[in-house]
Amino acid sequence: MSESSSSIMLESDDDIKEFEVDFSDSSDNKNSDDHSFILNQTDNILTSQCEKCGEKYIDEDHAKYEWCKPCQLNYWRDNFINWTSGNEKIDNYIQEIQLNINKYYDSILEWIPYNQFYDIKEINEIDSATEYSAIWENGPLYYDDSEKEWSRYSDENVILRCINNSYNSQNIMDEFLDEVEKYLKRKYMLIIGIVYKIYGISQNPDTMDYIIVFNNLYEHNCKNCGEIYTDIDYEWCKSCQMDHFKDNFINWSSENEEIDNFIQERQLNINNFYDKILEWIPYNQFNEIKEISKNEFNKIYSATWEDGPLYYNDDDKELMRNSNENVALKCLYNSRNKICEFLSEVKKYLSNINNKDTLHIYGISQ
Ligand SMILES: [Zn+2]
Ligand SMILES: [Zn+2]
Structure with missing residues (x-):
């Protein structure tokens, strides 16, 4: 040279x-x-193509983690038969979000059966919602980049925001999904000292009220400067x-x-x-x-x-x-x-x- x-x-x-x-x-x-x-x-x-479907990985990280978008979409589609909210609008909404996943680090929205939660305690009442802390037994999904498959953080602390009377009214259903959308648009949302990140939707079988499930992040401040992490999951x-x-x-x-x-x-x-x-x-x-x-x-x-x-x-x-x-x-x-x-x-x-x-x-x- x-x-x-x-x-x-x-x-x-x-x-x-x-x-x-x-x-x-x-x-x-x-x-x-x-x-x-x-x-x-x-x-x-060979390393830059998916072995299952032959599709090219989107970049070298996704090749390294063997995360192939078409195969991912098949995985989520095949899983549609394994869950239902009992409400077509909510099912369609969750399915649409799952089929729009693009990267291995994207958040997944799920339908979470209410019996997955234990240690449920009321913590807050705001507007037309009641908030509870709870533990989610199976816990949220994450893509395990060493095993190259989806895995779960079991027994995760979560916040359940229970929207009062959200079962019967069509208007409230639309508002409910608007609120879900709001949290999905931004990875994290800080409200009065709590950082919210959405995990999924659930429903209380007694009141039939729908619930937005958030993570409950205690460790969200940078150990170095004290500010809230730009990416909390990855610190x-x-x-x-x-x-x-x-x-x-x-x-x-x-x-x-x-x-x-x-x-x-x-x-x-x-x-x-x-x-x-x-x-x-x-x-x-x-x-x-x-x-x-x-x-x-x-x-x-x-x-x-x-x-x-x-x-x-x-x-x-x-x-x-x-x-x-x-x-x-x-x-x-x-x-x-x-x-x-x-x-x-x-x-x-x-x-x-x-x-x-x-x-x-x-x-x-x-
Ligand atoms: Zn593939
Ligand atoms: Zn910092």
Whole structure:
């Protein structure tokens, strides 16, 4: 790789050949003399497809956890015969939500039989609702990423919000589902010191009143700063993450202000624990560098990245690295003089990050 080249590193779940075609076809690159880029080694095609149905996984995380959307939807659809609320409107509503699940970390809404609850104690009476604390025997579903299947946190503390007289009136049923919708739209809702996250719907068999089942989160404040976690389930605090990146700004530099600013800005715009983190990667981090292909605009190398990419480990609740990750380096000739074009290329790939047919960027190197 020439000394004058900046590089972008991308992660690919696609064939590198396809990527090259895509790259050289884009008109804004035709005009540049030479430039450089980086991407990750092509994944084995078998690992990026579901073994059951052959469908491509949406990204490498879902491939790793073997979470395939079409198979998930079949799973939920097959399960429809195993439960009913006894009310068609509620059944349809829950089914619709279940068939709209997109990611392994999405919350699932369920019909929960009332006999699943024990230790029921009244805690609150607000407006037309009564709230109870209770323990849910089977507990909420979560996707176990090591077992690669759905599992439950049994004996979970929950809050039951019992909507008075919700059984008989059509209006109240609509209001009830509106309220469910309100909680579904946001992952968490903070009301007078309690963080609510919806688990499902139930019904008291004596009063016939419908119930919204929430989690009862005691541990929802960041151990570090005391603020409420951005993602309570994963104990991920956005402001602490930002502070971590800011503190780290002094530890790296590309020696180009525009690139530094660009990377810093990307790092400070992370909103979820699972968002990909763009980094400056010192070139001496790469080993086993081998040329794969070249054309008049760029060269592609395979390499291993010693420290490897950052990811949020949801067991240890901290950022960790997948060391010795296979990556591809795409090197654009003479990009030192064309930082603007170079960064617009980076942006192009970053903006496509959720598209399963494009490459993921890990970072920039030189
Ligand atoms: Zn599948
Ligand atoms: Zn914090």
